[in-house]
Amino acid sequence: MVFVHGFGCDQRMWRLVAPAFKARYRVVLLDLVGSGRSDLTAYDPLRYNSLAAHAEDVLAVIHELGLENVVFVGHSVSAMIGVLAANREPSRFACLVLVAPSPRYINDEAYVGGFEQTDIEELLEAMDDNYLGWSGGITPVIMGHPDRPELAAELNNSFCSSDPTIARHFARVTFLSDNRADLPRLHMPALILQCAHDVIAPLAVGTYLHRHLPESELIVLDTSGHCPHLSVPRATIAAIDHFLRTGVSS
Amino acid sequence: MSEPEDELLPELDLRLTQENLEDLYEHAPCGYCTCLPDGTLVKLNHTLLTWLGYEVQELVARKCLQELFTIGGRLHYEMHCAPLLLLQDQVREISYTLRRKDGSTLPVLMNAVLLRDIDKQPLAVRITLFDITDRRKYEQELLRAKVQAEEQSKQLARANELLVTKNEQLTRINSDLDSFVYTASHDLKQPVTNMAGLFQELKRTATFHDPDAAGMMSMFEEALQQILGTIEGLTEVVQQQRELEQVSVDVVELRPFTEDIIRSLHPSEHEAGFTLDFSAVPRLRMARPSLHSMLYNLLSNALKYASPDRRPQVRVSTAQGDKEVIISVQDNGRGIDLARHGSELFQLFRRFHPEVVGSGMGLYLVNRLVHQAGGRVEVESEVSSGTTFHIFLPQ
Structure with missing residues (x-):
């Protein structure tokens, strides 16, 4: 069972959910390159200009660990990274769990993504405003002093802090991506975990995904926000558990 | 003399020690509010309401904290701040922009703590906002x-x-x-x-x-x-x-070193007199071969271009400069017309005394070696009375 975090956080966001599956599955947590405690110097903006590069990284981890029958659990942008990886090498995957997924964030004619292009520009601006306060360029200092872990402990928002330049680039790649064409190509069971009130991936997006993913199941969790695995971890675990026991014919 | 404890405390207005907490909350110099875990506003102080231009009943139970931010801030809150709060129960110094009822904006810095019930379930979020215009x-x-x-x-x-x-x-x-x-x-x-x-x-x-x-x-x-x-x-x-x-730098004892060179020039054939004064700087750190070549060329020039009218007198001395050592070689020879030839003095094959045999190589070599050692050469000369070369070497 491979868990991949979404934009703006790292693998530690799974800590209320992942342990529940340790008894039955081999649980693998990873940080996407450019996030968490990954090697930030490996983040080449040219290579990571599309989500495909992250999908390749996920496949590389699966190969390295020799994983078969993978249950892929991806949050937010990583849900789509999972779809891309599974389309490329379906034989490795058993099923996908897509937590608060969205194939495209920006409205497009009849398609409702929830955002206009200008909204995304505003987000990038807000990230710049938080350059001094949010990630504050402190992370690179820690990355440069692996021998001084106490520096990390002093951080205000030590979880999910990231290099501002990388975060900005990753945000652009994430929010300008359009993976709608990749959906019908997925031929394996997929669970869509939709929050009832989610600004980032609204209900309309969840139902769109359900219509276009051939073997998908849609579960709407009664919670607000974009992180059901943090706000309602128990309901999240129950939904995944139910899907794995009934939805996956294996 | 009075003891320190005898000194009177500064006078306090006792009314101030009875600070009204309700008033402090409502009119604190910062915005306070409390929300449900999903952001729904349940309580706001007067300061914050004044900043926003809303009436309390327009907001409580009707709007979320995130909805008071600009869209960028709202996205940021959902993606970063909300998960962070659930992970570590507090966030500090996050920069957002509030949108007032009239559409204008106010930059704020936000601190927030998450309160949990006895079952450790998220109960409410307390928020402080500071105006950071x-x-x-x-x-x-x-x-x-x-x-x-x-x-x-x-x-x-x-x-x-x-x-x-x-x-x-x-x-x-x-x-x-x-x-x-x-x-x-x-x-x-x-x-x-x-x-x-x-x-x-x-x-x-x-x-x-x-x-x-x-x-x-x-x-x-x-x-x-x-x-x-x-x-x-x-x-x-x-x-x-x-x-x-390839050559390495040595400490060179100048007197014996120069005496050796002079001997090799057979000074007696020229009836020349040499004066050596190395009292100021008796030794130098330098590559031996290049120092040899510099002194050899200057000294042999002093003999070669001696005046036919008088016995050659050559004086070699050192002096300590600011960050450099100066070696001077002074003769009483023919002299060079510096006004005419000064600029060409160190050029290869330039010759100024055609009546004397020479190759035009010596001064070129001296200058080149000095430059390689990071130094420079200066010349003083007067026709018919003599020439002095000063070599400045960094030490």
């Missing part, structure tokens, strides 16, 4: 300055790169020139030596009837010797350069 301006200026500094540093890097390339080019050209000089001198040497041998043979076997022949013969021989001398000098320049690249 001025700070935001400073931050934006900082960011602008940073972008500017980065641009300048890029330009510098580019300029530096260009310099490095130029430097590499020059180094290459320099070494090509050395190779050229070496090859040329080597290739010239053989035929000229052959000419000298042939000429000796010719002199021995041929008979000339022209009365001027004898004079022409000796002029020809002189010219041959001069060419050979020049070629040897050229070879020496290149060899010195090659040797220097």
Whole structure:
């Protein structure tokens, strides 16, 4: 069972959910390159200009660990990274769990993504405003002093802090991506975990995904926000558990 | 004398110690609010309501905290701040922009703590907001300055790169020139030596009837010797350069070192007098061969260009400068007209006393060696009264 975090956080966001599956599955947590405690110097903006590069990284981890029958659990942008990886090498995957997924964030004619292009520009601006306060360029200092872990402990928002330049680039790649064409190509069971009130991936997006993913199941969790695995971890675990026991014919 | 405890406490208005907590909450110099875990507002203080321009009933249970932010801030809250709160129960110093009821904006800094019930389930979020209108301006200026500094540093890097390339080019050209000089001198040497041998043979076997022949013969021989001398000098320049690249720096005791050189010049043949004064700086850190070459050339020049009218007197001395040592070689020879020749003094093959035999190599070599050692050469001279060379060497 491979868990991949979404934009703006790292693998530690799974800590209320992942342990529940340790008894039955081999649980693998990873940080996407450019996030968490990954090697930030490996983040080449040219290579990571599309989500495909992250999908390749996920496949590389699966190969390295020799994983078969993978249950892929991806949050937010990583849900789509999972779809891309599974389309490329379906034989490795058993099923996908897509937590608060969205194939495209920006409205497009009849398609409702929830955002206009200008909204995304505003987000990038807000990230710049938080350059001094949010990630504050402190992370690179820690990355440069692996021998001084106490520096990390002093951080205000030590979880999910990231290099501002990388975060900005990753945000652009994430929010300008359009993976709608990749959906019908997925031929394996997929669970869509939709929050009832989610600004980032609204209900309309969840139902769109359900219509276009051939073997998908849609579960709407009664919670607000974009992180059901943090706000309602128990309901999240129950939904995944139910899907794995009934939805996956294996 | 009064003891410290006898001193009176500053007078306090006792009414202030009874601070009204309700009033403090409502009119604190910062915005307070409380939300449900999903952001739904349940309580706001008067300060915050005044900032926003809303009535309390327009907000409580009707709007979320996130909805008071600009859209960018709202996205940021959902993606970063909300998960962070659930993970670590608090966030600090997050920068957002509030949108007032009238559409205008107010930059704030937010601190928040998550309260949990006895089952550890999220119960409420307490939020403090600080007006940072001025700070935001400073931050934006900082960011602008940073972008500017980065641009300048890029330009510098580019300029530096260009310099490095130029430097590499020059180094290459320099070494090509050395190779050229070496090859040329080597290739010239053989035929000229052959000419000298042939000429000796010719002199021995041929008979000339022209009365001027004898004079022409000796002029020809002189010219041959001069060419050979020049070629040897050229070879020496290149060899010195090659040797220097390997030679290490030594501490050289100047008096015995200079005395050796003087001996090799056979001063008695010139009836020359030498004065050595190394009291100021008795020893130097320097590559031995280049110091030898410098002094040898200057001293032999002092003898070579001695005035025919007087006994040569040469004085060699040292002095301590600010960050350098000065070696001076002073003679009472013919002198050089610096006004006329100063700029060409150190050029290869330049000669200023055609009546004296020489190759035009010595000063070129001295200057080159001094420059390689990071120093410089200065000259004082007066025609018919003498010349002084000062070598400045960094120490």
